Amino acid sequence: MKIYTKNGDSGKTSLMNGISVSKSDDRIELLGTIDELSSNIGLAKVIADQSLSxxxxxxxxxxxxMMAGIADPRNLVYRFTKEEILALEEEIDHLEDSFPRAKEFVLYGGCEQSARLDVARAVARRAERRFRKVAQNYGADSKAMQYMNRLSDYLYVAARYADYKASSDPDEGMRQEVVKNVMKSMGR
Incomplete structure (x- = not known):
């Protein structure tokens, strides 16, 4: 079977339930954003330690x-539960208890791992906004929407933890000092 079907050439695509919609439909935009989020999480995963990976x-x-639930909202198999949200909250709490997180604005990019996680977090926030629009127009799984909100929180805390670990790594501290000196010598 070939990857291309030519069905989308007219600007339409189908949801899992067989309904044909425009590729600019809010649900398709949300699905694309979640796909982008998962891709960015994959990018963060390839340099993560085993636990984070x-x-x-x-x-x-x-x-x-979640994507299956958006594409086929009547199929209850794809619904999120409170347990999935609680598990993510426990992960957030565990991470926050692992280091002294600064409570002020953060300049992103403290290390490569945190930069990748922050990009994923920003995409998660966009997905959350698009989820609200889909919910207004078509209805949506409220637990999946809560999960998306917690996910962006998790990614934020995971990024700050990565910064913390990198700042306590002597090689990372030396790398940042070299970058600072190079920028200074360039008059920046």
Whole structure:
């Protein structure tokens, strides 16, 4: 079977329930944003330690479930539960208890891992906004929307934890000092 079907050439696509919609439909925009989020999580995952990589893989699977629920909203198999939200909250709490998180504005990009996680977080926030629009126009799984909100919080805290770990790594501290000196010598 070929990857291209030519069905979308007219600007339409189908949801899992067989309904044909415009590729500019709010649900398709949301699905695309969640796909972009999962791709960015994959980008963060490839340089993560095993524990974070495992957690990010689990999140990607949950995002697939979410996408299926958006594409087929009447299928209850894809609905999110309170337990999935609580599990993510526990992860956030565990991470926050692991380091002294600064409570002020953060300049992103403290290290490569945090930069990748912050890009994913920003996409998660966009997905959350698009989810609200879909909910207004078509209805949506309220637990999946809560999960998306917690996910952006999780990604934020995971990024700050990555910054914390990198700042306590002597090699990372030396790398940042070199960058600072180069920028200074360039008059910036």
């Amino acid at each position: 495992d957690r990010l893989s689990k999140i990607q699977k949950e995002l697939m479930q």
